[in-house]
Amino acid sequence: MKIVVLLKMVPDVVEELELGPDGRSLDLELLRLIINERDEHALEQALLLKERHGGTVTVVALDAPEIDDVLFTALARGVDRVVKIEGAPETLTTHGAASLLAGGLPDIPDLLPADLLLTGCQAMDDLDAQTGPFLAQRLGLPYVGVISGVEVDLEAQRAFVSKEYPGGMHGDFEVTLPALLGIQAAATAPRYVPVAKVRAAMQSGEVEAISPSAQPEPPLVEVLKMMKLEAAGHAEMLEGSVEEVAGRVAELLGERGLL
Amino acid sequence: MAGNIWVMAEQWNGGISEVTYELLALGRELADGLGVSLEVVLLGHEAEELAAGLGEADVVLYGDDPALQEPTAEAYSRVLTAVIRERGPHGILIPVTNVTWDLLGLLPAELGAPLLNFCKDVGVADGRLEARCLLYGGKMEANVAATGTPAILGVMAGARAADGPAAGEAPPIERFPVSLPEAPRTELQRYVEAEAGDVDLTQQEVLVAVGRGIGFQDNVELAEELAEELGGAVCGSRPVIDQGWLSLSRQIGKSGVIVKPRLYVAAGISGAPEHVEGMKDSEMIIAINTDPEAPIFSVAHYGIVEDANDVMEALTEAIQEAKG
Ligand SMILES: Cc1cc2nc3c(=O)[nH]c(=O)nc-3n(C[C@H](O)[C@H](O)[C@H](O)COP(=O)(O)OP(=O)(O)OC[C@H]3O[C@@H](n4cnc5c(N)ncnc54)[C@H](O)[C@@H]3O)c2cc1C
Ligand SMILES: Nc1ncnc2c1ncn2[C@@H]1O[C@H](COP(=O)(O)O)[C@@H](O)[C@H]1O
Numbered sequence: 295m296k297i298v299v300l301l302k303m304v305p306d307v308v309e310e311l312e313l314g315p316d317g318r319s320l321d322l323e324l325l326r327l328i329i330n331e332r333d334e335h336a337l338e339q340a341l342l343l344k345e346r347h348g349g350t351v352t353v354v355a356l357d358a359p360e361i362d363d364v365l366f367t368a369l370a371r372g373v374d375r376v377v378k379i380e381g382a383p384e385t386l387t388t389h390g391a392a393s394l395l396a397g398g399l400p401d402i403p404d405l406l407p408a409d410l411l412l413t414g415c416q417a418m419d420d421l422d423a424q425t426g427p428f429l430a431q432r433l434g435l436p437y438v439g440v441i442s443g444v445e446v447d448l449e450a451q452r453a454f455v456s457k458e459y460p461g462g463m464h465g466d467f468e469v470t471l472p473a474l475l476g477i478q479a480a481a482t483a484p485r486y487v488p489v490a491k492v493r494a495a496m497q498s499g500e501v502e503a504i505s506p507s508a509q510p511e512p513p514l515v516e517v518l519k520m521m522k523l524e525a526a527g528h529a530e531m532l533e534g535s536v537e538e539v540a541g542r543v544a545e546l547l548g549e550r551g552l553l
Numbered sequence: 554m555a556g557n558i559w560v561m562a563e564q565w566n567g568g569i570s571e572v573t574y575e576l577l578a579l580g581r582e583l584a585d586g587l588g589v590s591l592e593v594v595l596l597g598h599e600a601e602e603l604a605a606g607l608g609e610a611d612v613v614l615y616g617d618d619p620a621l622q623e624p625t626a627e628a629y630s631r632v633l634t635a636v637i638r639e640r641g642p643h644g645i646l647i648p649v650t651n652v653t654w655d656l657l658g659l660l661p662a663e664l665g666a667p668l669l670n671f672c673k674d675v676g677v678a679d680g681r682l683e684a685r686c687l688l689y690g691g692k693m694e695a696n697v698a699a700t701g702t703p704a705i706l707g708v709m710a711g712a713r714a715a716d717g718p719a720a721g722e723a724p725p726i727e728r729f730p731v732s733l734p735e736a737p738r739t740e741l742q743r744y745v746e747a748e749a750g751d752v753d754l755t756q757q758e759v760l761v762a763v764g765r766g767i768g769f770q771d772n773v774e775l776a777e778e779l780a781e782e783l784g785g786a787v788c789g790s791r792p793v794i795d796q797g798w799l800s801l802s803r804q805i806g807k808s809g810v811i812v813k814p815r816l817y818v819a820a821g822i823s824g825a826p827e828h829v830e831g832m833k834d835s836e837m838i839i840a841i842n843t844d845p846e847a848p849i850f851s852v853a854h855y856g857i858v859e860d861a862n863d864v865m866e867a868l869t870e871a872i873q874e875a876k877g
Pocket of ligand 1: 767
């Protein structure tokens, strides 16, 4: 079967985030980008399906800092082909990126139609749109998101997917292929790949690059102002050595009858 | 004349979800601010009686079809697209939950309409809707406006206090015709109940929750020791579940369990909106995180900027000492 996975680079939100001079976006200079966590799961799910059904997995990403390393790592993990779409403006809204992908995917030789397109079900830096549903709509594919289990019956051209509902409940869906799925979690945690293998992929592998024929569409929403969450505004911060703080907490719990 | 404000009722699991009433309270403010009506859209099959509690709205727009019995995005999006195109509302408030998630993406894509997602608040400024949205895992906030109408607004739980179903008279119901000509390409076969956990997290007075910040699976033990000393249970955030450090039944948040214990200790948890949704109403929240800017501190009552494992260990000892 033929599977396409879309990977996105996002700021590592564990790091300190600083506002840019326009006050409406992050300071790109200081950002460390990592692969969106859900996309790691989408990739893992694709590799698991390939192991079971055979076929190919192609990873597609919009050009971004560090993207080549990420794409080589994908090759080392067992992906067959990696493609980056070049020429995207540095500041791209979600809607802009989604439209660029919708325009760019059909431009990639021998890619579509694929049986399955997998995206992460959400990126960390999200604002206006959700790329998966947007792509599904543009490419005329059915879409289901928040997926944590995928089985495929290739002969019947059907996927059987498990969608997460609140409270730990799941819904089993039957989806006609080709389809686009927004992955929340792969059946098993994303596989680890040793550095030596990544190095080997860098030696022997190739990152294909294409320039899309389409331009990104203008955004439909306008960011007026961005600000840091006032995190410490609410909590009373307890300071001192670990032992002092622990003692203070024990006292607080005692006062509340929690001991 | 500006279009009306709509609220999409979340009809799931045999009833109207609480968050719908929160959105109705918010929608009422917006409708009054714009001088328009507040209308609530209810989709379902033989579900008209669910409209009775939606009296906060001026009218219930009700669409009925066997394919609308469960809130599946393909059918819901198709039906909503048609009725939105026909009636031209100004804005549509939709709760951000796992039930509505796919719809929140498909509907704006279908309509070519702006989506303001993860709104924690929405107001009216200069005759247009302006939202306060969460992004970057809850670390940043942005004021965002739509460049056109209808605007689709994904509103987080907790944007307003909910009073539950409206008492008093049932609102007028206006049925609109539903047409779903094509066979669905996505079909819900069945729901699978949550795997029963060994403990009912909602019944615990004390919960010690661990996140990715505890670093290694072995450190779950430190949380277990602390929980035992406090007479509570251990639970966790998504990554901890994904790694297999805890079973799925121990997940707190949007996809997991919603809890309100007397004490919630959040160790190495960043406080992403999806997690916070599940624990924000706890009576006392103590957060331990090495990042002073972690969003968890904005919902916690007490914050400790330290290594979570060190603090859990020291706290277990301090409690043993205090108990004598
Ligand atoms: C549709 C959907 C549904 C979701 N549902 C849920 C859900 O139900 N529940 C849920 O939890 N998540 C859910 N998520 C995931 C959610 O968005 C976050 O990714 C997740 O909550 C993050 O978990 P975390 O805080 O453990 O990890 P991270 O966000 O990675 O945070 C780790 C934290 O640990 C801190 N840290 C690092 N080292 C230390 C140390 N030594 N001591 C103390 N602190 C340290 C870091 O500063 C950081 O703040 C959902 C996501 C989606 C898209
Ligand atoms: N620039 C991009 N390049 C490749 N994939 C993307 C890009 N933007 C979004 N995606 C995919 O769409 C998913 C949802 O992203 P978003 O709509 O930004 O929340 C991501 O998890 C990726 O799989």
